[in-house]
Amino acid sequence: MNLKFNNTTKKYKSKIALNSFSAELSEGIYALLGPNGAGKSTLMNILAGLLKPSEGDISLDGRDTVKMGREFRDILGYLPQEPGFYPAFSGLELMEYFSELKNVRNPESRIKELLEFVNLTEEAKRKYKEYSGGMKRRLGIAISLLNDPKILILDEPTAGLDPKERMRFRNIISRLGSEKIVIIATHIVSDVETVADKIIFLKSGSVVGFGTMSEVLKIAEGKVWEIKTAQSDADNYALEHFNSNVIKRDNDVILHIVSDEKPFSDAVAQAPLLEDVYMYLFSEKSEKSEPQ
Numbered sequence: 261m262n263l264k265f266n267n268t269t270k271k272y273k274s275k276i277a278l279n280s281f282s283a284e285l286s287e288g289i290y291a292l293l294g295p296n297g298a299g300k301s302t303l304m305n306i307l308a309g310l311l312k313p314s315e316g317d318i319s320l321d322g323r324d325t326v327k328m329g330r331e332f333r334d335i336l337g338y339l340p341q342e343p344g345f346y347p348a349f350s351g352l353e354l355m356e357y358f359s360e361l362k363n364v365r366n367p368e369s370r371i372k373e374l375l376e377f378v379n380l381t382e383e384a385k386r387k388y389k390e391y392s393g394g395m396k397r398r399l400g401i402a403i404s405l406l407n408d409p410k411i412l413i414l415d416e417p418t419a420g421l422d423p424k425e426r427m428r429f430r431n432i433i434s435r436l437g438s439e440k441i442v443i444i445a446t447h448i449v450s451d452v453e454t455v456a457d458k459i460i461f462l463k464s465g466s467v468v469g470f471g472t473m474s475e476v477l478k479i480a481e482g483k484v485w486e487i488k489t490a491q492s493d494a495d496n497y498a499l500e501h502f503n504s505n506v507i508k509r510d511n512d513v514i515l516h517i518v519s520d521e522k523p524f525s526d527a528v529a530q531a532p533l534l535e536d537v538y539m540y541l542f543s544e545k546s547e548k549s550e551p552q
């Protein structure tokens with residue numbers, strides 16, 4: 261598959277929500293990372309056909325996705341941030357309802373298989389409104405997989421989940437296989453760093469980083485530093501400098517800093533983590549220096 265975004269742009273009066281997004285995606289798991297307002301939902305909604313781009317288009321294997329119409333919707337799975345499922349329905353009833361809407365063949369066996377996949381078989385007859393956040397999310401994933409989509413979009417899929425639920429979610433995503441294009445929009449680095457094949461950083465509607473993990477880690481190479489220091493010094497520094505955090509390691513207090521310049525003569529350079537790249541790209545300093 262080749263999913264090609266061609267200068268996809270969305271403007272609201274003077275505001276550019278998505279600025280000439282161009283990318284080519286093939287089978288794999290993509291993380292779309294950026295802070296609130298970066299344009300992630302805008303991009304997802306355009307791909308899902310719910311929002312019309314102001315400029316540009318999207319094609320799948322050379323065919324315009326808007327012109328494909330129903331044919332494109334049939335191969336798409338989309339879990340929005342707020343799916344708005346009927347709260348009084350049970351998980352099973354919701355699965356049955358959406359199976360009909362999506363014209364799923366052999367719904368019974370598909371529903372059974374998916375409930376097992378997301379580990380909800382035991383809870384299938386409970387009402388949706390009684391589900392925990394994690395169970396709601398897992399049901400949402402199961403519903404978005406009913407039509408065995410070739411392209412799966414998950415918008416902030418881990419919002420409100422506890423650490424154990426997040427781990428479950430990551431396990432489900434990593435088992436989705438390599439035949440789909442999966443796009444996960446999130447601002448939570450740890451949700452995607454172990455599952456994503458490629459990472460797209462979106463900032464104020466523009467792509468500021470795109471590549472495999474090792475490629476995007478290079479963005480912060482030579483810009484991550486650590487220094488052992490006293491608690492009070494570390495706290496004072498971290499308060500003033502947004503790009504730093506204080507880490508306790510054994511009995512030491514370590515100041516972890518993301519900075520172009522070596523911040524202290526005895527600071528030691530560190531290999532960047534994805535979190536550092538995020539800090540580097542989305543720090544207050546780079547927000548301020550950006551032309552408005």
Ligand code: ADP
Nearest residue numbers: 272275277294295296297298299300301302303
């Ligand atoms: P994200 O999903 O990354 O949080 P969004 O795609 O929701 O970002 O929003 C991108 C930008 O577009 C934001 O600045 C947002 O305020 C703006 N925006 C989104 N929808 C509208 C709208 N209907 N009218 C005006 N501005 C909008």
